Amino acid sequence: xxxxxxxxxxxxxxxxxxxxxxxxxxxxxxxxxxxxxxxxxxxxxxxxxxxxxxxxxxxxxxxxxxxxxxxxxxxxxxxxxxxxxxxxxxxxxxxxxxxxxxxxxxxxxxxxxxxxxxxxxxxxxxxxxxxxxxxxxxxxxxxxxxxxxxxxxxxxxxxxxxxxxxxxxxxxxxxxxxxxxxxxxxxxxxxxxxxxxxxxxxxxxxxxxxxxxxxxxxxxxxxxxxxxxxxxxxxxxxxxxxxxxxxxxxxxxxxxxxxxxxxxxxxxxxxxxxxxxxxxxxxxxxxxxxxxxxxxxxxxxxxxxxxxxxxxxxxxxxxxxxxxxxxxxxxxxxxxxxxxxxxxxxxxxxxxxxxxxxxxxxxxxxxxxxxxxxxxxxxxxxxxxxxxxxxxxxxxxxxxxxxxxxxxxxxxxxxxxxxxxxxxxxxxxxxxxxxxxxxxxxxxxxxxxxxxxxx
Ligand SMILES: *Cc1c(COP(=O)(O)O)cnc(C)c1O
Numbered sequence: 001x002x003x004x005x006x007x008x009x010x011x012x013x014x015x016x017x018x019x020x021x022x023x024x025x026x027x028x029x030x031x032x033x034x035x036x037x038x039x040x041x042x043x044x045x046x047x048x049x050x051x052x053x054x055x056x057x058x059x060x061x062x063x064x065x066x067x068x069x070x071x072x073x074x075x076x077x078x079x080x081x082x083x084x085x086x087x088x089x090x091x092x093x094x095x096x097x098x099x100x101x102x103x104x105x106x107x108x109x110x111x112x113x114x115x116x117x118x119x120x121x122x123x124x125x126x127x128x129x130x131x132x133x134x135x136x137x138x139x140x141x142x143x144x145x146x147x148x149x150x151x152x153x154x155x156x157x158x159x160x161x162x163x164x165x166x167x168x169x170x171x172x173x174x175x176x177x178x179x180x181x182x183x184x185x186x187x188x189x190x191x192x193x194x195x196x197x198x199x200x201x202x203x204x205x206x207x208x209x210x211x212x213x214x215x216x217x218x219x220x221x222x223x224x225x226x227x228x229x230x231x232x233x234x235x236x237x238x239x240x241x242x243x244x245x246x247x248x249x250x251x252x253x254x255x256x257x258x259x260x261x262x263x264x265x266x267x268x269x270x271x272x273x274x275x276x277x278x279x280x281x282x283x284x285x286x287x288x289x290x291x292x293x294x295x296x297x298x299x300x301x302x303x304x305x306x307x308x309x310x311x312x313x314x315x316x317x318x319x320x321x322x323x324x325x326x327x328x329x330x331x332x333x334x335x336x337x338x339x340x341x342x343x344x345x346x347x348x349x350x351x352x353x354x355x356x357x358x359x360x361x362x363x364x365x366x367x368x369x370x371x372x373x374x375x376x377x378x379x380x381x382x383x384x385x386x387x388x389x390x391x392x393x394x395x396x397x398x399x400x401x402x403x404x405x406x407x408x409x410x411x412x413x414x415x416x417x418x419x420x421x422x423x424x425x426x427x428x429x430x431x432x433x434x435x436x437x438x439x440x441x442x443x444x445x446x447x448x449x450x451x452x453x454x455x
């Protein structure tokens with residue numbers, strides 16, 4: 001007898017996970033270590049100390065502790081918006097007339113509108129605990145800046161946000177939200193840092209990029225007393241914090257007797273995907289499951305599918321430690337795709353290793369197809385998705401239609417990373433049919449690869 005699955009797979013407050021899942025501890029083939037860019041030796045805690053908070057560095061370098069307890073001061077914040085809804089997409093299944101079961105985890109119910117609050121809360125809590133008074137960061141689409149502004153307002157820290165220029169222009173209400181929560185917002189590149197001035201001189205009128213905003217935020221942090229830098233994706237401690245997403249889903253699925261066959265997530269720097277899949281990938285690595293995992297990236301910034309697996313800098317000014325990852329090269333400035341959160345040249349090192357070892361598949365999607373899927377989803381399921389999340393929706397729909405064709409009854413599960421309320425200019429462009437698809441040529445990619453360091 002099959003059990004009826006409700007539209008929402010509820011977890012109570014008591015069932016909220018009390019630990020993060022450190023996926024690296026389950027990997028036989030660990031990601032390559034970060035390297036100090038000067039000595040090319042593995043980066044030590046002391047190397048990272050000028051930039052990051054101690055506890056985050058400890059987590060960044062920890063590849064053996066399987067389960068890391070979530071401090072009470074963070075759980076307290078999580079309880080304001082978690083557990084996040086895990087939804088059975090009955091309406092979508094019906095509309096697609098598919099035998100597949102479709103589920104999604106909705107991370108957009110908090111005011112910042114995305115999963116990024118999970119790591120913002122953790123990083124801000126640790127900064128406060130370490131006695132810091134200020135933090136700096138970058139934001140691409142604005143979701144990370146919004147999440148950090150909320151977390152800093154709650155824990156009581158000053159925040160400076162460097163926002164990618166094109167996003168600050170496309171999304172004035174993101175800027176307003178960040179300022180409303182009390183943070184200082186600077187469009188990047190700016191002339192407030194040496195890194196910014198240098199880029200402005202080299203490429204006047206540039207739209208900016210995440211890599212460039214990162215350089216500015218790091219410079220500001222290391223030149224300001226009692227101040228550190230926080231990053232919203234890419235690094236392993238961020239994936240660790242995001243594992244709350246996957247652990248919640250695993251608890252709920254086990255409770256309701258559901259086993260996903262396919263897990264789909266959009267991939268920018270990799271934090272939501274890494275968090276979403278963590279406990280499921282852990283089982284796969286231990287031979288307990290053969291779940292298929294698909295990363296979806298924009299055709300305009302295809303790190304997995306067209307990038308190189310190489311050591312590279314995390315930022316445009318080439319100041320960060322070197323990370324072994326799938327990358328377009330830190331000099332690659334992606335075309336102005338509306339999914340700003342996916343416009344990053346590299347990919348988290350853990351996911352890169354897993355992709356290299358064929359535990360993850362990757363696909364690309366072009367912008368207009370992504371918005372086709374977004375609008376279909378909005379009309380059918382009622383939730384207006386973020387452009388980033390809609391990459392996962394696109395592939396989930398493709399997979400469900402494939403089940404319809406073959407008659408297979410697969411269980412498809414995807415991460416709905418956020419809502420699109422601040423992306424209305426993108427939706428307007430789509431509605432006006434002025435949205436275009438830019439797929440970079442091999443020559444354009446070569447420019448990015450030329451910026452890779454010789455290691
Ligand atoms: C930032 C963001 C992403 C992409 O970032 P990852 O680190 O790859 O998860 C995806 N969706 C939304 C809504 C975002 O804000």
